[in-house]
Amino acid sequence: MTAWRTRPTRQVQALREDLHAARYTVDHLTELLGPEAIAAMGREQVVPAVRRARTCTAPAAVLARLFVLGDQVTPAEVAAALPRCAEDAAELGLLAATPGGTVRALLDLRPVDLGTGPLHLAADLGEATTGRAVQADHVLGLGGASRTLAELTVPTPAARALDLGTGSGVQALALAGRCATVTATDISTRALEYAALNADLNGARLDLRAGSMLEPVAGETFDLIVSNPPFVITPRAEGALPAYTYRDAGGTGDAMAEALVTGLGAHLAPGGVAQLLLNWEVHDVADPFARVRDWCARSGLDAWVVGREVADPCEYAETWLRDGGITPDRDRQAWDRGYAAWLEDFQIRGVHGVGFGYLTLHRPAGPGDRPAGPGDRPAGPAGQWLRAEEVTGPLPGPLGPAVAATLTAKDALAGLDDAALAALPLTVAPDVTEERHYRPGSAHPEVIVLHQGGGFGRSVRADTALAAVVGASDGELTPAQAAAGVAVLTDTAPEAVLESVIADIRGLVLDGFLHLPGYREE
Numbered sequence: 340m341t342a343w344r345t346r347p348t349r350q351v352q353a354l355r356e357d358l359h360a361a362r363y364t365v366d367h368l369t370e371l372l373g374p375e376a377i378a379a380m381g382r383e384q385v386v387p388a389v390r391r392a393r394t395c396t397a398p399a400a401v402l403a404r405l406f407v408l409g410d411q412v413t414p415a416e417v418a419a420a421l422p423r424c425a426e427d428a429a430e431l432g433l434l435a436a437t438p439g440g441t442v443r444a445l446l447d448l449r450p451v452d453l454g455t456g457p458l459h460l461a462a463d464l465g466e467a468t469t470g471r472a473v474q475a476d477h478v479l480g481l482g483g484a485s486r487t488l489a490e491l492t493v494p495t496p497a498a499r500a501l502d503l504g505t506g507s508g509v510q511a512l513a514l515a516g517r518c519a520t521v522t523a524t525d526i527s528t529r530a531l532e533y534a535a536l537n538a539d540l541n542g543a544r545l546d547l548r549a550g551s552m553l554e555p556v557a558g559e560t561f562d563l564i565v566s567n568p569p570f571v572i573t574p575r576a577e578g579a580l581p582a583y584t585y586r587d588a589g590g591t592g593d594a595m596a597e598a599l600v601t602g603l604g605a606h607l608a609p610g611g612v613a614q615l616l617l618n619w620e621v622h623d624v625a626d627p628f629a630r631v632r633d634w635c636a637r638s639g640l641d642a643w644v645v646g647r648e649v650a651d652p653c654e655y656a657e658t659w660l661r662d663g664g665i666t667p668d669r670d671r672q673a674w675d676r677g678y679a680a681w682l683e684d685f686q687i688r689g690v691h692g693v694g695f696g697y698l699t700l701h702r703p704a705g706p707g708d709r710p711a712g713p714g715d716r717p718a719g720p721a722g723q724w725l726r727a728e729e730v731t732g733p734l735p736g737p738l739g740p741a742v743a744a745t746l747t748a749k750d751a752l753a754g755l756d757d758a759a760l761a762a763l764p765l766t767v768a769p770d771v772t773e774e775r776h777y778r779p780g781s782a783h784p785e786v787i788v789l790h791q792g793g794g795f796g797r798s799v800r801a802d803t804a805l806a807a808v809v810g811a812s813d814g815e816l817t818p819a820q821a822a823a824g825v826a827v828l829t830d831t832a833p834e835a836v837l838e839s840v841i842a843d844i845r846g847l848v849l850d851g852f853l854h855l856p857g858y859r860e861e
């Protein structure tokens with residue numbers, strides 16, 4: 340028996356049919372409202388979309404006014420847009436009558452496209468719609484972080500998937516099409532009610548469980564774990580700030596993140612991947628990854644941290660005060676009190692900044708597999724792959740396929756010493772281009788840069804030998820053969836050329852500039 344309220348299946352089914360009949364999809368709304376209004380909505384500005392939607396009688400426009408834009412509509416418009424479920428809409432908790440005789444939404448319900456098939460997602464109404472700060476038990480809909488994680492997630496099918504801190508269920512729903520079973524946990528029963536509604540609305544089966552982080556899955560292992568956890572580092576000073584369940588799991592500093600990362604080893608099956616978004620405290624500005632690297636080492640898993648930014652304590656406090664609807668204009672005292680509490684909390688632990696980034700953990704399959712479970716090994720025990728890198732700025736497209744390809748390349752490279760790698764015919768990836776810069780009048784390039792069009796959109800400096808070996812990688816020549824050719828042209832020993840490029844070749848294979856034989860698009 341579930342510990343949370345679920346809505347009657349027949350009525351949810353009627354709603355589902357109405358949403359489909361209305362063509363309530365991202366594409367159709369873009370047609371109706373226009374790309375400018377949609378772009379403004381992305382900046383939390385609803386005025387252009389409201390103006391446009393009010394001129395349109397299409398059912399999808401009426402639904403958008405109600406459930407996304409915070410507008411009120413007439414009962415007749417509701418009856419036309421939701422012919423099957425209008426009568427049950429109040430009982431379903433969708434709509435309420437206003438004193439003025441119009442109808443308003445009680446929840447946010449919008450079409451979502453995460454590249455895994457169109458979804459409908461219900462969640463609490465946001466601040467942009469209500470104009471009010473959200474409540475402490477607010478259940479998030481699709482936020483920027485939700486989309487980032489969904490697009491970062493490896494697209495590989497998995498037998499058993501787990502979404503920790505599922506909220507509206509958005510990650511779990513994105514996984515449901517390609518994973519045989521999807522378990523989703525949350526501490527909030529309100530969140531689980533939304534996740535159950537969203538599962539029914541999207542015809543997905545989710546195994547929903549109430550409880551804190553990994554507690555509800557004690558003793559179980561999964562092939563894919565995702566989490567956009569409540570990672571916000573929050574001061575605990577009495578009365579300084581509300582405790583928002585969607586962003587704060589309690590505890591001091593980044594303790595939740597530490598417990599999660601070090602605990603995941605016990606839950607990842609061989610070959611399994613875990614992907615998280617995280618904040619971590621930076622105590623030493625010279626090594627912003629120190630804490631998260633230590634947690635990764637203790638997880639016993641291969642780990643890859645992509646650091647996206649480090650916020651200074653003031654920026655961090657301001658961001659999260661505003662996120663909770665506290666601004667200096669609205670309530671100067673609450674702003675000052677909260678700001679001071681954050682700075683005090685950071686000062687106590689010597690926090691100089693807060694890192695934000697993406698973490699991918701991987702338990703290699705097969706004989707090289709290492710024991711599960713949290714451990715107390717020092718950072719980087721022998722055989723463990725730990726990569727922490729800063730990747731700032733905009734990134735092209737969904738990253739999931741590139742992450743999956745990197746994990747595959749990482750395991751393949753682990754079994755290849757330099758001689759074995761040099762003897763394989765490599766292929767330069769189709770999205771790689773080369774840029775050369777010359778001093779005026781010079782025949783030789785001063786700077787050569789290899790650019791990656793997809794994946795992480797990396798750019799790598801190359802010398803002429805490396806550029807020549809990459810350029811010769813047509814799927815037939817090996818690096819050793821290409822290096823021999825360069826050696827002839829430059830009157831150098833072939834071994835010296837190969838030695839000068841092989842570490843870079845390894846890196847280029849890892850990052851997808853070069854493909855090993857048998858490479859398959861993820």
Ligand SMILES: C[S@@+](CC[C@H](N)C(=O)[O-])C[C@H]1O[C@@H](n2cnc3c(N)ncnc32)[C@H](O)[C@@H]1O
Nearest residue numbers: 485504505506525526527551552567569584585
């Ligand atoms: C940032 S939201 C993520 C929601 C959703 N997964 C997404 O990607 O948009 C974090 C979720 O963690 C839940 N949460 C907070 N504390 C938790 C805990 N101790 N254990 C499990 N879930 C928790 C919140 O209720 C919220 O739904």
